[in-house]
Amino acid sequence: MKFDTIKWIWEVSYRNFEGRATSRRHSYAISGSAPLPPELLQWYRDLGLELLEGYGMTENFSFSHASMPGKCRVGYVGNTWPGVECKIGEHDEIMVRGGGTMKGYHKMPEVTAETITPDGWLRTGDKGSIDEMGRLKITGRIKEMFKTSKGKYVHPVPLENLLNANPYVEMSLVLGLGYPQPVAVIMLAEGLRNRQNDPAVRAEATAALQALLKEINAKVAEFERLDFIVVTKNEWTVDNSMLTPTMKIRRTQIEELYKKQYDAWAASGQKVIWEE
Template structure:
């Protein structure tokens, strides 16, 4: 499962439906963190469950230890040593922070975080979740390694593609994207703010090797696919449509 966007949680909250976020992995039997009723903090996944220890390790990585942790990967000692410390801490691969009440917030994946030319780290997943709440958008991929500011590559749904074949609809959608860019940037730190939203003309699919069968982004493949054009696109502030 992926993180639920704050906008969706807020929408349900207006209906008096409190969605309580939780956190866990196959490697620890999904026994890690739970938000207690009445203690909802949107974007946070709660406090450690009974018998679970949690701390933030090197590079901001979330480490958890409990009796629910796996013993290791079957016949894969090297992978086991990579993900489990000698004293039993599971390296989750997620980056996060812990507040004064012990609640955990996940801010990204260790392997996904990139550094801009200003030397600041950016976790793309939370930004992508905010972008993807707009109707008509299917997937978003925020990139910016070595760039002045991040940009986002967007994929729109087939239904939206068909609707946008009409010129007037495309103009309206562009204005909505500009509003989305301003709205998302408003809640980001200065170094995280995007200069450009780029609407890609081709769908990202398993067949063209840009997403996995479980619909996760293949970031390296997406970056390689558009590498020759990103520098030029990023010079335009606002919305760019791939020709």
């Protein structure tokens, strides 16, 4: 369906429900709990609905950042609330300080000391950056980072986002602890998975994934460039413990499953490898 048609349907819906809860009196909406893809935020904005994001955590009473109408930037969670400070620490960790920050974890002084600095900064465990207008961008979790054999720290989520935006990819996981370069394992898009043994489908997908690999590697730093892409033969599901009940990938389980095959994959010299 073309975008103009979708926008027309949206506008007609507004007219049909004028005066009700979904009318034009609602000029923006708010999302939290988990980050939304920038493409989705922009899609809603193009429809005329300003979808705003907020950021916070239990440890600071969820009182940290929020996007404001007319001041938001796609992919950013906005500025700090009044009375809240934010800075970027070691390994790009987001650190916040304010009146909503907890005193500590109940009867857990060691964990509290690891989480809150002596001068009151809360270590969020999230990785991010701040733009010239003070708006915060969240790029992932510190614990998801891995160190390559070259001594470089790589954060997998931005690479996975680039992979997942491709129509041939349903889900992906980037791994590379102790490897010279990161590698990606992907689950083929739903419409192709049941046909991935078809030579024609495999040839088409291989060409598309090779192009995707070149495209991604042209955008990222040298130490982040993917060495190759592996197409998994099995679907990742909740039942086989590859996904959580909320459909998030279980990194530890997937990494453990595939790390034994790394040497053979690397030795093959192929840029797109199909798991057999």
